[in-house]
Amino acid sequence: MNIGILSIGNEVVKGRTVNTNASEISKAMIENGHQVKYIVTCMDIPEDICDSLRFLMERSDVIITSGGLGPTVDDLTIRAISECLNVKLVINGDVEQELRKRYGELGLDFTEERKKMAFMPEGAEPIKNLYGTAPGIFMKHNEKLIFSTPGVPREMRGMLAQILKILGKGNLNYISRDMKVFGIMESTIAPLEREIMEKFQNKISIKSHPESMEFKDPVLTIEFYGYATGSDLEREIEDAMDMVRQHVIRLGGRLDEKQKS
Amino acid sequence: MNIGILSIGNEVVKGRTVNTNASEISKAMIENGHQVKYIVTCMDIPEDICDSLRFLMERSDVIITSGGLGPTVDDLTIRAISECLNVKLVINGDVEQELRKRYGELGLDFTEERKKMAFMPEGAEPIKNLYGTAPGIFMKHNEKLIFSTPGVPREMRGMLAQILKILGKGNLNYISRDMKVFGIMESTIAPLEREIMEKFQNKISIKSHPESMEFKDPVLTIEFYGYATGSDLEREIEDAMDMVRQHVIRLGGRLDEKQKS
Structure with a gap:
């Protein structure tokens, strides 16, 4: 499945909160055979x-949102999705009962703000919030699947397994290996990267991440990765890495490798 | 100015790299009186x-991109912007000369990959890369301003002051204060938040960030913020905070405050 991620929240747009949620969602999806296209x-x-949401729905099969599910006035995600897709907002009886019970046990009123968390677009199903109060939602709309999770990282994280259970495993086997290279400029390795990617018909992507200055003791982390549907990719990545290793040694550079999946 | 940020790079989409660049760009812009709308x-x-780029250009006055400026095959940002806006890609003589000189001093050939970094859309101006090789670019297109910066954080960071010099100061004075509240649920404080925001005619936004579970020793960081054009906002935020302070104490909660700008 091709997935789009929508992060909702002034605090993320303002840069107050670094968007670790999007990274975590993306990693979890890719590790389970899916692809992520836009955030x-x-x-x-x-x-x-x-x-x-519209931008993402036009470009992906699955949308995963995070943020804006709580009881406060700025928690607008569910209402916004309902209005956007023209689907009625209805109260989910099970969620209402559960919330009413939890607040009731503490002797607290079931206020409008608390009740708000039980509303969802008609036809949507709740996703259990293992570490918080507001449930997530899962809905289908025009062949697209939409999941909404909270913005609090541990609450979002607690929903990932449930989302993956609904989505199932994707058919892509993501493989990624890292190689650290010292003493070779990115611009020096660039032609070889192009050559290798052409040799492997772009099944392997090679990406060099400079970790220092090009002109002064260059350090690069070179990532080799691809999405395998068959079984050859692992060996091909090893071959590609060998080509780079030999090139680096020939040019007088140094290597230091670690594995990253 | 209303700003849109475009982060370009498979490593960011895949979640390998957490998007700290977007947060840093956003913070710098907001601190200088501008607003950020989308990332x-x-x-x-x-x-x-x-x-x-099109999505952002339809919604913002200024677009700041990061990523994809280097010498490798996956560094496609400049070419993509040129093709997208239908502006010819031309070599910048000054940049070419500078790069040729720097590589030449090291006895290195001025290869195609190195020359690539001197190309930019016709009419664009280079932005000096203080900590790396590939320059950024600045261009105007259909009344919009577009800035492109590298993805390597320190290289992007080195361009922010130059971008802000071109943009100038915005007219919004962003003010933000934090208050930490212990022992009060987010859903308990929610009605007061709404009431205060209405009282101040939505000039002040109040956002509670839960840092623990609602039902078990709740901890909230409550942010009070707004964009002032006049001089009253600071005082009004202080008033709003007082209302919350009194409410928290009345309900038996505890306070711990720090300032965040």
Whole structure:
């Protein structure tokens, strides 16, 4: 499945909160055989949420949102999705009962703010919040699957396994290996990277991440990765890495390797 | 100015690299009186870069991209922007001369990969890369300003002051204060948040960030913020915070405050 991620929250747009949620969602999806195409971050404004959702729905099969599910006035995601897709907002009886019970046990009223967390687009199913209060939602709309998770990282994280259970395993086997190279400029290795990618018909991507200055003791982390459908990719990545290793040694550089999946 | 940020790179979409660049760019812009509206992250695919750029150009005055400026085969940002906006890609004589000189001093050939970094859309101006090789670019297109910076954080960071010099100061004075609250649920504080925001006619936003579970020793960081054009906001935020302080104490909660700008 091709996945789009929508991060909702003024704090993320403002840079107050670094968007670790999107990275975690993306990693979890890729490790389970799916692909991620776009990540959009927008403010807590229903029109912006709708705009972003539409952009992603036109480009992906699955949308995973995070942020904006709680009891406060800026938690607008569910309402925004309902209005955007023109689906009625209805109260989910099971969620309402559960929330009413949890607050009731503490002797607290079931206020409008608390009840708000039981509303979801008609036809949507709740996703259990293992580490918080507001449930996530899962819905189908025009052949697209939409999941909404909270913005609090541990609450979002607690929903990933449930989302992956619904999505199932994808058919892509993501393989990634790292190689650290000292003393070779990125621009020196660039032609070989192109050559290798052509040799392997672009099944392997090679990406050099400079970790220092090109002109002064260059250090590169070179990533070799690809999405295998068959069984050859692992060996091909090993071959590609060998070509780079030999080239680096020939040019007088040094190597230091670690594995990254 | 209303700013859109475009983060370009498979490593960001895949979650390998957490998008700290977008946060840093956003913070720098907001601290200088501008507003940030959307952050889009896309892969190193020219069509996706173009798609994202169009989305942002329809919604913002200024676009700041990061990533994809280097010498390697996956550094496609400049070409993608040129093709997307239908602007010819031309070599910048000054940049070419500078790069030729720097590589020449090391006795290195001025290869195609190195020369590539001197190309930019016709009419664009280079932005000096203080900590690396590939220059950034600045261009105007249909009343929009587009800045492109590298993906390597220190190289991007080295361009922020130059970008802000071109943009100038914005007219918004962003003010933000934090208050930490112990022992009060987010759903308990929610009605007061709404009430205060209404009282101040939505000039002040109040956002509670839960740092633990609602039902078990709740801890909230409550952020009070706004964009002032006049001089009243600071005082109004202080008033709003007082209202919350009193409410928290009345309900038996505890306070711990720090300042965040």
